[in-house]
Amino acid sequence: MPGKQRLGATRFAILINETGYAQKTMKALVLSQYEGPLELTTLDRPQPQAGQVLVRVHAAGLNPLDVKIRAGKAAHAQHPLPLVLGIDMAGVVEAVGAGVTRFAPGDEVYGMTGGVGGIQGSLAQYAAVDADLLARKPANLSMREAAALPLAFITSWLGIVDRAHLQAGQSVLVQGGAGGVGHVAIQIARALGAEVFATASARKLALIGQLGATAIDYGAQSVEQYVQAHTGGAGFDLVVDTVGGATLDASFAAVKHYGHVVSALGWGTHALAPLSFREATYSGVFTLYPLLSGVNRAHHGEMMAQATRHAEAGQLAPRVDARRFALSDAERAYEAVADGSAGSKIVVDVD
Known part of the structure; x- marks a missing residue:
């Protein structure tokens, strides 16, 4: 019977662990100094502890945050040396x-599983992962596609659903809609029944349209102009900022009365008067907190299960750069993220 086979496989796996499974080795990329080389190194293969699973990693998605961590410039996501990078994975x-x-x-499975706070990242053949962080991979997505989703999806879902409680029929403006988080935020908002608008540069407006949102060229229109053009001057129910800085200030000016602004990049100094005059609210999103603190990790797995549901319903598809990178040439993958040459998510083929 299927149930008995599944239980037998589980018991067998645990037995192997107890008899020295972790003594075997694996290949991993190790960073010994910030901004230094990624060295392909042989390490002991980890052993899953209670509540963990051992995952053979097939693909690791790279984010701009990975580049900052490597450079030692992400104070909110410190990863002690020597370290194995990589936040997103599928395997x-x-x-x-x-x-x-x-x-x-x-x-x-897939998820946002490490690469911060001393937790081994996904640029290795194996990773011992907290099971609460994982969900079943969408059957209709490849390993590469699945590895491109976790951080972007979790960041978007936390803002749109957990913080803003988006309702069908509301209007949503996604600032930076062509970016890694932005293009996922558009798809989530549309799947939930919202009317979606998104800002982008002139050369990326076509992508916004392909995602089903109304495109706004932020270089050709002021905030006041596009708010007037698309909302009659009233503003948007929800503004999702994926850019930060001056764009977050613009978001405060684009939200409607009693509306909401959410951002994962709410750093720096910002004037809150525009929000006050609109009686609007603001929420910040700190996607890494469960990884760094160990608190509420099960919700990460729950959100990834939602990603699977929407992906298998045809409502969510990540954009993945066509270039292929292996562990042995992951340096080039990091360069592609750092230099901005990637028009979509960079993924490293680990296995």
């Missing part, structure tokens, strides 16, 4: 630790 469960019942060897 196959190899073994499970004590107490894990949601996953079994052979399950395809």
Whole structure:
């Protein structure tokens, strides 16, 4: 029976762990100094502890945050040296630790699982991962596509659903809609029944239209002009800022009375008077907090399960750069993220 086979596989995996499974080795990229080289190194393969699963990593998605961590410039996401980078991953469960019942060897999974706060990242053949951070990979997405989703989806969902409680029929403005987080935010908002608008540069307006949103050229129109053109001057129910800085200030000017602004980049000094005059509210999103603190990690797995549901319903698809990178040439992958040459998510093929 399927149930008995699944239980047998789980018990077998635990038995292997208890008999020295972790003594085997794996290849991983190790950073020994900030801004230094990524060195392909042989390490002991980790052993899943209670509540963890051992994942054979197939693909690792790279984010601008990964570049900042490597450079030692992300004070909010410090990762002690030596370190294995990589926040997003997709792979196959190899073994499970004590107490894990949601996953079994052979399950395809994905999530935002490490690369910060001393937790091993995804640029390695294997990772021992807190099972609460994982969800079943969408059946209709490749490993590469799945690895491109976690950070972008979680950041977007936290803002749009958890903070703003978006309702069908509301208007949403996504600032930076062609970016890694922005293009996912557009798809989530549309899946929830909102009328979606998004800002982008002139050369990326076509992508906004392809995603089903109304495109706004931020270089050709002032905030006042596009608010007047698309809302009759009333403003948007929700503004999702994925850019920060002056764009967050513009977001305060674009929201309607009693509306809401959410941002994952609310750093620096900002005047809140525009919000006050509109009796609008603001929320910040700190996507890494559960990884760094250990608090509320199960919600990350719950959000990734929502991503799977929307992806399999045809409502969510990540954009992945066509270039292929292996562990041995991941330096080039980091360069592609750092120099801005990637028009979509960079993914490293680990396995």
